[in-house]
Amino acid sequence: MLLHIPNVLTHDELRQARQLLAEAPWEDGLATAGAQSALVKHNLQLAQTSPQAQALGSLVLVALNRNALFFSAALPNRIFPPMFNCYQGGMTFGNHVDNAVRSDPFSGQWLRTDVSCTLFFTDPDEYQGGELIVEDTYGSHAVKLPAGDMILYPSTSVHRVEPVTAGARLASFFWTQSMIRDDNRRAMLFDMDSAISSLRQRHGDSEETVNLTSVYHNLLRQWSEV
Ligand SMILES: O=C(O)CCC(=O)C(=O)O
Ligand SMILES: [Fe+2]
Structure with missing residues (x-):
């Protein structure tokens, strides 16, 4: 990316x-x-x-x-x-x-x-x-x-x-x-974070954005080295 x-x-x-x-x-x-x-x-x-x-x-x-x-x-x-x-x-x-x-x-x-x-x-x-x-x-x-x-x-x-x-x-x-060594994983997390932010800006917060945010953080939890 x-x-x-x-x-x-x-x-x-x-x-x-x-x-x-x-x-x-x-x-x-x-x-x-x-x-x-x-x-x-x-x-x-x-x-x-x-x-x-x-x-x-x-x-x-x-x-x-x-x-x-x-x-x-x-x-x-x-x-x-x-x-x-x-x-x-x-x-x-x-x-x-x-x-x-x-x-x-x-x-x-x-x-x-x-x-x-x-x-x-x-x-x-x-x-x-x-x-x-x-x-x-x-x-x-x-x-x-x-x-x-x-x-x-x-x-x-x-x-x-x-x-x-x-x-x-x-x-x-x-x-x-x-925190994410792998380029592909880092790029996917970036795409996901950007998409969630756009969704939130366009439609406000919703059950779906909360669930997607939770998936984002759970992936970060799985993959991050800190
Ligand atoms: O100046 C740049 O845009 C890159 C410099 C660079 O590649 C380096 O110093 O290793
Ligand atoms: Fe360089």
Whole structure:
């Protein structure tokens, strides 16, 4: 499931984030690449321990915590501290799959990467190229979203960032360990939760929506790892 989540950041948060990114100490993205991705990764990232990355990380986590669509789609158990990248002057990140497990640089705790997200800080007309291409069984999907919007996709997918040939592409990317490890189960729960919410909005609460909600929670109880 590839899900576009609009308006994750408010205008004010976006302005603050852009200001922090403008004064940030960028370093070579190879610092956090695995063995395979190191061969195809050419970008800049913020050191996770830099004050700007920490301030930006808090801003992103606050925004995620109030986002019902993110919660419903990711069913987050733990969120890896958000990271920040910049592509400019032809930078690109070729086809790769993200490392399956990563250790949190602050707590040392291991986290399984189930769900990947990219939150855009720059608008599509600020740079050329830079599409995030996600491959799944239905083909290749090109993603380039307005600033403040986010794409969410299963971390099991092969993906790449096309070369940025003009301007600069700034984004946050991060991983979530989900309460639901399996992509199909997570997608079914999301579809069910969305359908129940629409039913409730259209017709108000009813015996049927209560029963469907109970099935949703009982499936979550069966499948979740917390
Ligand atoms: O910037 C993006 O959209 C994705 C970056 C990415 O795939 C990664 O750093 O592993
Ligand atoms: Fe990646």
